[in-house]
Amino acid sequence: MSELGHLRADFPILRREINGAPLVYLDSAATTQKPQPVLDAMDEYYANHNANVHRGAHTLAAEATERYEDARSRIASFVDTASAQIAFTRGATAAINVIAYGWGLNHLREGDRIVVSVSEHHANLVPWQMISRYTGAELIYLELDDEFIIDTSNLEAVIDDRVRIVAFGGMSNVTGALGPVDALVDAAHSVGAITVLDGAQLVPHAPVSADDLGVDYMVFSAHKMLGPTGIGALWGKPERLEELEPLEGGGEMINIVERYHSTWAPVPHKFEAGTPPIAEAIGFGAAVDYLGRVGMEAVAAHEREITAYALERLSEVPDLTIYGPKDVTKRGGAVSFSLGDIHPHDLATIVDQDGVAIRAGHHCARPLMQYLQVPATARASFYLYNLREEVDVLVGALMKARKVFGLG
Amino acid sequence: MSQLDELYREVILDHYRNPRRRGTLSGNHLHAEGNNPSCGDEFALDLVVENGVITDAAMQGQGCSISQASGSMMMDAIVGRSVDEVEDLMRKFKVMMTIEDGDDPLDPDRPGSVLGDLEALQGVRKFPVRIKCADLAWATLEDALAQAGR
Numbered sequence: 001m002s003e004l005g006h007l008r009a010d011f012p013i014l015r016r017e018i019n020g021a022p023l024v025y026l027d028s029a030a031t032t033q034k035p036q037p038v039l040d041a042m043d044e045y046y047a048n049h050n051a052n053v054h055r056g057a058h059t060l061a062a063e064a065t066e067r068y069e070d071a072r073s074r075i076a077s078f079v080d081t082a083s084a085q086i087a088f089t090r091g092a093t094a095a096i097n098v099i100a101y102g103w104g105l106n107h108l109r110e111g112d113r114i115v116v117s118v119s120e121h122h123a124n125l126v127p128w129q130m131i132s133r134y135t136g137a138e139l140i141y142l143e144l145d146d147e148f149i150i151d152t153s154n155l156e157a158v159i160d161d162r163v164r165i166v167a168f169g170g171m172s173n174v175t176g177a178l179g180p181v182d183a184l185v186d187a188a189h190s191v192g193a194i195t196v197l198d199g200a201q202l203v204p205h206a207p208v209s210a211d212d213l214g215v216d217y218m219v220f221s222a223h224k225m226l227g228p229t230g231i232g233a234l235w236g237k238p239e240r241l242e243e244l245e246p247l248e249g250g251g252e253m254i255n256i257v258e259r260y261h262s263t264w265a266p267v268p269h270k271f272e273a274g275t276p277p278i279a280e281a282i283g284f285g286a287a288v289d290y291l292g293r294v295g296m297e298a299v300a301a302h303e304r305e306i307t308a309y310a311l312e313r314l315s316e317v318p319d320l321t322i323y324g325p326k327d328v329t330k331r332g333g334a335v336s337f338s339l340g341d342i343h344p345h346d347l348a349t350i351v352d353q354d355g356v357a358i359r360a361g362h363h364c365a366r367p368l369m370q371y372l373q374v375p376a377t378a379r380a381s382f383y384l385y386n387l388r389e390e391v392d393v394l395v396g397a398l399m400k401a402r403k404v405f406g407l408g
Numbered sequence: 409m410s411q412l413d414e415l416y417r418e419v420i421l422d423h424y425r426n427p428r429r430r431g432t433l434s435g436n437h438l439h440a441e442g443n444n445p446s447c448g449d450e451f452a453l454d455l456v457v458e459n460g461v462i463t464d465a466a467m468q469g470q471g472c473s474i475s476q477a478s479g480s481m482m483m484d485a486i487v488g489r490s491v492d493e494v495e496d497l498m499r500k501f502k503v504m505m506t507i508e509d510g511d512d513p514l515d516p517d518r519p520g521s522v523l524g525d526l527e528a529l530q531g532v533r534k535f536p537v538r539i540k541c542a543d544l545a546w547a548t549l550e551d552a553l554a555q556a557g558r
């Protein structure tokens with residue numbers, strides 16, 4: 001067993017009790033808990049360096065700017081890219097919207113096609129529906145194979161030369177399935193389409209080298225990787241960021257403003273209109289520092305182990321169905337399941353009585369729920385701070401749920 | 409009784425597994441739909457109101473035991489009652505779901521206490537995030553009755 005258990009001491013919230021039992025936090029796919037160094041970095045900024053960035057010549061303004069830009073460069077190194085290729089956004093959703101509007105509105109027209117997969121999070125679906133409506137481009141779906149992975153067996157049939165964009169997730173927040181990045185990138189590029197990778201669930205859980213993935217754009221989110229809410233990142237190949245129009249206009253994102261027109265600041269600043277979430281950027285930087293110290297290989301290995309253990313233990317629970325790959329090399333640590341005729345909300349309520357936090361619902365992926373032919377699922381998701389013992393507590397609580405519902 | 413046993417009373421599980429009047433109505437009827445977007449519970453209702461009396465009703469929907477059992481119990485409670493009586497029932501249900509521990513709006517001596525099986529939903533109060541599940545069917549009923557022009 002890889003031993004990351006000692007890290008738990010860094011997470012104040014993990015000392016909490018819920019309904020008289022120690023918190024068992026199995027909802028990291030929704031948002032992760034924050035370690036003390038992230039909290040401290042944000043506090044320290046407000047206590048000692050608070051000022052607006054990129055304006056003013058005073059010392060605090062320079063310190064704030066330096067810390068903000070330093071965070072950008074740490075995040076860039078974390079995904080193995082250049083600082084200028086990371087633009088801060090409000091989160092993964094906001095970053096996808098920048099791409100959808102900034103690229104889609106300016107490049108798509110009737111007769112074009114946008115390809116997404118049926119397992120996408122609403123964040124990587126709804127913006128494309130909107131752009132489809134505005135431009136007349138058609139939205140086309142990739143289906144899944146029998147391991148819940150995006151089906152790449154017949155890609156030529158879907159990805160033809162009408163396709164301009166292929167947008168897909170690096171890891172499903174529901175099934176945990178990893179996205180077939182290489183196959184989709186090859187298929188898209190062979191017809192001259194661009195690729196958009198929703199990395200919200202990938203970047204927190206595996207070593208990622210943005211430049212090596214081959215995609216044109218990638219997005220990710222701080223709060224899913226030990227950082228604060230309200231900040232995420234848009235990554236793009238340099239030429240893609242150049243051709244991407246900003247979605248928001250305002251201060252900070254301009255070069256020269258005339259009465260009737262303006263020119264934009266260079267990449268990445270043209271995407272950062274208005275005062276950015278400065279403390280959050282600094283917290284994001286501290287989060288990737290933390291993950292870097294642990295090592296993403298170690299994080300991924302720990303998650304594989306705990307996920308393998310969870311899949312094994314859950315399969316011992318009678319009437320339990322898992323929706324996702326069984327093979328831990330094809331998946332991450334988000335495990336969706338159902339238990340007999342017990343509705344997932346009832347399950348979540350029952351296990352919460354034992355301090356276990358799992359998520360129930362459609363997980364912002366209604367088309368996937370329809371594809372799976374379930375109204376909702378329960379989901380346990382794991383991160384570097386989870387322990388095998390917590391899987392045992394979950395399984396015990398699920399057995400209790402069976403009793404409450406008279407399933408024995 | 410533990411809070412969980414209080415929430416998942418036998419009668420609730422029975423209504424969840426054997427919902428009353430599940431189906432659709434043909435002929436002239438009112439129809440209303442409701443859902444909780446945050447959790448995905450869905451409830452829909454067909455209703456016949458004749459001369460101020462609910463003479464027939466059918467429910468559709470899917471969701472957690474609380475939302476569906478609440479709907480099923482509601483069906484039992486409203487058919488054959490006048491709209492006035494049902495509006496009184498809706499008020500009493502609302503009161504039951506919002507009062508603090510200790511009060512008892514279900515005092516059997518209260519004139520016109522009509523909740524019956526529905527009292528089993530009292531346990532939901534201890535689970536504030538689930539109250540909206542219990543309320544869903546009732547909000548849908550309110551919509552349907554609003555169409556009746558009341």
Ligand SMILES: Cc1ncc(COP(=O)(O)O)c(C=O)c1O
Pocket residue numbers: 029030090091092093094121123124169171172173198200201220221222232364
């Ligand atoms: C796969 C996936 N994409 C996108 C998002 C949205 O991310 P954010 O909360 O940063 O907007 C999430 C999380 O909710 C997610 O799991």
